[in-house]
Amino acid sequence: MLQVRIHGRGGQGVVTTAEMLSIAAIEQGWHAHALPSLGPEPIGAAVVARCRIDDKSVLLREPILEPDVVIVQDATLLHQVDVFQGLKRDGYVLINSKRSFDELGVGEAAARFRHDRLCTVPATEIVLKHLGLPLSGAVLLGGFAALSRLITLQAVTRAITDRFAGRVAAGSIAAATEAYEFVRREVSELVRL
Secondary structure, eight states, X not given: OEEEEEEEETTSOHHHHHHHHHHHHHHTTOEEEEEESSSOOOTTSEEEEEEEEESSOOOOOSOOSSOSEEEESOGGGGGTSOTTTTOOTTOEEEEEOSSOTTTTTOHHHHTTSOGGGEEEEOHHHHHHHHTSSOOOHHHHHHHHHXXXXXXXXXXXXXXXXXXXXXXXXXXXXXXXXXXXXXXXXXXXXXXXX
């Protein structure tokens, strides 16, 4: 079972991101479900959503204490919440930022994990360019597809069109595709090191 924990702030679409990841996984023939870890939180409060993906029915509803994947939609949380807590040593980390792990002040924590599974992507900047709205969740899923190769970009685009329509869907797909290419280049560089 693949367990994904998504960190962000209320109002940033953290739950929607988890739902779209679940849809993308189902699109590829997996069983999946997404749930918020807490009830509705005030705008700006720390929020966690979770998604579980497996090849059989997913019955667990408990919080994810040992994630395989951590996605951080808001890098300002890095010094307020231990996003790395319980992350498996071979886990994946994707952070919405144009800064490196060291520049974000979490290089020491990140050093415990495989460097080829850690990446930052300027998701907000990318989506603002394509859509003009700070909806970074779909963009991060495009980056996650490239980082992990556990879901495809095609499945992500289908999940986007399942959730959004018109200009929002088109802009989100373009942004997710750019993030996919960005992360793919970054990971290629890391593998060469």
